[in-house]
Amino acid sequence: MTTTTAQPAAAPVPAKPAATRWEQAIIGLMLALMLVPSLVCYAIYGHHFFVPDSFTRLTHTPEEWQAMLRNRTVVFIGGPHRGGTSVLWEMLARHPAISAFGSTRETGSDHSEGMFVQSVYPRFGIGHEFNRGREGGKGGSAWRPTGLGRYALGPEADVHWTEEHPSVGAPKQAQLLNEFGRFWELSDKPVLLEKSPPNAVLSRYLQALLNVGNPGWAPVPPTFGGVQSVARFIFISRHPLANAYAHRAQGSCRDERLAVLIANWLAVHEYLEADAPRLQFVRRLRLEDLAASPHAAEEAIGALWAFLSLPPAPEMAAAAARSVRADPNGKYIAQHCESMRAEPRARAAFERAAAELNERVRAISVTGDAAGRYDLLDDDWRCAGLPPLADALEAQRAELEAAAALKDEN
Template identity: 30%
Template sequence: MNPMGSGMQERRNLVFVGGLHRSGTTPLARAIASHPDVSGLSGTGVPEDEGQHLQDVYPKIRAYGGMGRFANHKMAHLTETSPLVSEANAQRLLRSWEPYWDLGRTYLLEKSPSNLIMGRFLQGLFPGSAMIVVIRHPIVVALALQKWNPRLISRNGRRHTSMTDLVAHWVLAHELLREDSAFLNRLHVMRYEDLVADPPGQLEPVQHLIGLKTPIPSDAFRKDQSAKYQEQWEAMASGRHLQRRQRRVIEQRFSEAVRIFGYDVADLSVSPSWSLT
């Protein structure tokens, strides 16, 4: 589990939050960090106060194509076997994040989407750390990402990604998470839909995993954030030929893979029971 053996210091006070873009990582991280015993990164000046942008130990996701693409690159899936796992790099990461934490708090939180497929790597660097992952319906994630999806190619070279490719990326990233889960000692995975439906109930196991003595504030979540995407998806069933074809291809290719995580590609309002294992 830990290639550095006893040489790596136990760091149970570190909490990592991960999940694909538009999956709810930011409101979840902010809720946890609003607890009086937890400090999240703040005042960083980087997008969403994500720790990935503040460090130079591992490549940022833009090196692997950015949002909706990064999990497609094998090099983005870091584990405890990576040569980057060392005490020196653990200290380097902490030095890059510490100026933006309130070090008077007991628990220190870092959030980045790529943590979704870097849990084993972060555990290798910081044994005893906790990993909280939030997942959201792949169709909603794909539709929500359209805001940043260029029609052809953006000024920074980012190319258009089809809805089919965005869903395929979702499936791959979460399959990697399932594989990694067997190696992670302190992991909790929740669905965004369950979180907004019952914030106190969904945050209670997070509270216990971290070791907080009092509940995590749960009044900042809204239940209606996916309704417009459900309407868009339903409209595609009777839309233009390309939209109908795209929806049909996604349903045929990914229905089974998505159902494992408790989602129905044909009906976004359905959330059957599920288990990561």
């Protein structure tokens, strides 16, 4: 007979206490803090912000893209950041035969710029705004200029890509077009439009890349092999001082020196000036000319559509012209002159920069002809009525000494 030993009863498991109202509130707050950024990103960038690029990227082969490009033109807009590229892109995209990227929310790309949605070449100035650092870096360590307002001052091999870049070939051509193509209407639009400011330093590279598989085409002017390029380029510029102050309006550049921002503008335009003769199809214009009047804007857009071999669209051109803001530089001229009056040291720094850089600025023909030139000291930016700089500096010095003496007395 087997004797069974009775097992002691298991101790009751205490019930988990219900969360207090404070704990519930904290949990709710934590969930909200996690959810709100996602909702904000969705409101700005749409679903593309959350979907990996590999899920939406097209999968056409190089041969398929080369066949599609035989009856299409790819247009690249470029120029300095804050220089009017978005305005120009929106105006050109009104033509019914042009397929452009959609809005920021439709693409998940800031300002609908193609550079944000591709992985073939670097993003240069964009996407690095919060890594701008300071000159000399922490503890005096070396600092590499890659951010907004500085990127063109980096090493030329990093910034200026041409037809000699080793990545020019069918694989990268298909990769880039598959990344861009998901935002283009490819069924019946003969002109495909993309806008990124650094196209101004990438143009020769993009021209060569897009013409891979274009029989007979060669990147050698003036004949280019007797074959028309698939790619065309439109560049827009803005007065370098207006461009500098517009950069400063961005949080990432608000403390940047005018001399650095003007030097970056110069670097972009000097690359562009050297590259333009190597491009088969290129047009250049100034934001100030585009915004001179609705009639001027309408004529400019009509001429650019003709450059793209598109038929006239008068109603669309008129609508595009109405969207241009008049006097885009006015507030920056006022800001500049106020700074020159109130801050003699800032004025002295500007005058040093002008003495060093203005000859190079005046040498740039941003429209490709003698008329399209800028001057750091032209009438709009001269700020009439300023006292002599030496007098202004002396008055400021005396004012500071008087304030210091009063402080010591107290």
